[in-house]
Amino acid sequence: MSEKLKVSGGTALSEEDIRSGKIFVTEDSLDTAYAWDTGVAVKRYLSELKQGRIIATECRKCNRIMLPPRLFCELCFIPCNEWRYVKDTGTINTFSICHVHWDASRIKEGEKPHLPAVIEIDGASEGMGIMHILGEVEPDQIEIGMKVQAVWKPESERTGSITDIKYFKPL
Amino acid sequence: MNKRVAIVGIGCSGFRTTSTDLSYREMIFEAATKCYEDAGGIHPQSIDSFVASSEDFMEGISIADEYVPDQLGAVLKPVQSIAGDSLQGIASALMQIQTGQQSIVAASAFSKVSNLSHYEKVAAYATDPAYVRPLKEHPYFIAGLEMNRYLHESCSTREQCARVVIKNKYNALSNPRAVYGSKITTEDVTCAEPVCFPLGQFDISGHLDGAIVILLASEEKAMEMTDRPIWIKGIGWATDTPNLDSRKDGLGSALYAKLAGESAYKMAGIKSPVNEINFAEVDDTFSYKELQHLEALNLCGFGEAGKLLEMGCFEPGGELPVNVSGGSLGIGYLHEANGLQKVMETALQLRGEAGKSQLSGVETGLAFAWRGIPTATGTAVVLSNRL
């Protein structure tokens, strides 16, 4: 053991220490709400999703067709005002099979694992992907490079959200 | 002697109470575009480094620094976020240039406080979770405590605090960026709806959305980029204790301002601030703060700020104009962008670009920002249009 290296503090507690009341704990829960302004570009993105379409913007200088659409090209640093519809099909760039919920709880018996993926959308520039989830596919059938197609919610259920696309399924 | 650093570009966007038409990205893009154009049309890829100032809870995003680069044109560049007031961001940018590794650094900050449903809840979360939060008081009670103690110790009066509000709101009428300008009377302020005694509604600056981007450069670059560089002669920042009950000089003092001011003056070679500072943009988030800060910053003697204010000393035509821009009380409070707003107004004055608010013959100005309740942290910057 290094004679110079000194470690101090960091007294370990167990779950039982807390549960049994040996340790004084003060609790609070946070209650904050936010209503984020979407701004021009994302507002259009969401309203097009509501209509069952995916829209992107094109930079007139580097000609990238960008998703999610933005009002400016972050590389050329100029405003973009050219809107382009892209397809609702794409290619899986990468994926995962997730057995854990967002709050670290495990999926229950009988519950299907979640299938997040990055999907490069056809019609946008190469490599231009969005994160979404896969469906109607068995986990062991998924491959990087697979072609997929968006499955939309019925029009009456769409709200102008990324979840207006329920998931992407194999083509 | 450390490398000299100047402000070479300034841009801002917004300044309104709500900004539903633009996302924060779009606002910063606008502010950045204006700033870079103001600096001679520099492309952001030629900027060496970027510093953003933000706080997660104000944005509703954890690790808010993730979302900084694109709208500044800073993709794949050195970018860092300071979880602090944007004047601390300026300090970071300045230090980076002084190391010699960077020559041109952008500092940015924004406020989208209108997107918070209840700002006061978020402010309450800054208080100590074990000792203060269980009291379940509106966080402005801290400002009430401070104001009461300050008035008791300094012999400034409630009416003098009201005078700060009147002055700043009236000054704001000449500032096209200001949102809360108006012509009001002492009675308006003292009889306004009480919030946390002795604070009333008018003693508290109103919320504001907006984005500001400021570009700093080393002396060598600054001379190439602009014919009106504004030199950062001195900067200092300090934090007193976060514990409300253990501030060294008590709740009525602003020791953080004193320490920050001393450091900034020392760096700027200023021995007599009252004689060498021509005007000041001093944090007035709450009315009493302006008086408290002026005394702590040694711009007047202890207990004198209120009297000097009544004598007209701090009016635009007085010996030491304070918050000619309107301050936060007149313009609005930009939260994390508060510091950059003070620097912006100071720099515009020194450039001769303050329009109707222009003072004549000014050479050296002081910008001072406080981080807001419940903190005891502040940053002071001395700026000059002379090398």
Add this chain to the structure above:
Amino acid sequence: MRKVAIVGAGLTKFVRRALETPKELSFEATKTALDSCGLSLDDIDCVAHGSAPDAFDGIHQKGEYLADGCGGWNKPTMRVYVGGATGVHAVVHGWHHVASGMFDLCLVVCEEKMSNAMPHAQGFFLTIFDAITERALHPNLLWIFALEMNRYMQRYGYTKEDMALAAVNNKRNGLLHPSSQFKDEITVEDVLNSETMAYPVSRLDVSPVSDGAAAVVLAAEPVARRLTDKPVWIEGVGWTLDTAYWATRDLYYPRYLDKAARMAYEMAGIREPDKQINIAEPYDPFDYKALHHMEGLQLSPRGKTVELLRDGHFARDGNLPMCPSGGLLGVGNPIAAAGTMKICELFWQLRGEAGERQVPGDPRLGVAQAWGDLMQVSSVVVTGI
């Protein structure tokens, strides 16, 4: 450019759930660091500190709350925050304070108490995703690691066994670290048999949630030479942040780390890092990350890292020891403190004070790196003696 050295370092134990409050954890590390070089708080000119999401503690403006625990009382105190890269970046931030000439002695402190967040710290990572275009999908921190790991493995044909070797290596090294949360070695089989969290990530591919703090003292050259006869110089610093539109990048290579590393090496005058660097402390919250980062750090050719790992190239007695501290996998991962722990390790290693963990052969140059955000940012520090 003004020379700056690390002259003292201190750590707390890293534990799953600490008794100490965040302020107390910071204090312990700070005090230990000051004691290690015989300084008191009065000697310190300024404090540069870091801590990752405020959401873990449920405290807004967390930096202010931590200030007194970090020694930031009536002093210039400034918090830097770049997600997981904060631990190494706080040292870069501290370096700015001293190398600029504004201050001579800077205390750098990083602290994290993840156990405060209920029911689990992981839940708060939901809020790192884009509020409007991503959060509605209820994403999970594990998703981004799994997506990146899958892409990386697929690109080079790496297997889970290959990745597990890094976990085994680091955990073994970490057992010798006095701060370590762990007591047992693991095998490749243990990793492969551990619970699948989000394919291809299994439980033992991941570093734990931890509480802890770490601190170092930085000094300008004349002061450093007075305080110690073995100052560890900060030879190079670099940092880079990539686009927030993370799904538009190919995740198999950390190009932002490439840039940050080159920036640090350039400042340090290092032309052949894979030959000149003696110790590497890449950020390893997951096992594959250590390897991913070795490539980004230019310490291993792309696609060849597993081969070198299997050959023992990165073992403690190999050509380029990787994570002799044990890293996050071997010691623990209190997010901001973990990066600073790596810097502490380089400090002790280069001075020959790392005891049983000592890398043989008189190492002269080391590099520490941390990473964070939406897989976008890296900070790199090169130290030398």
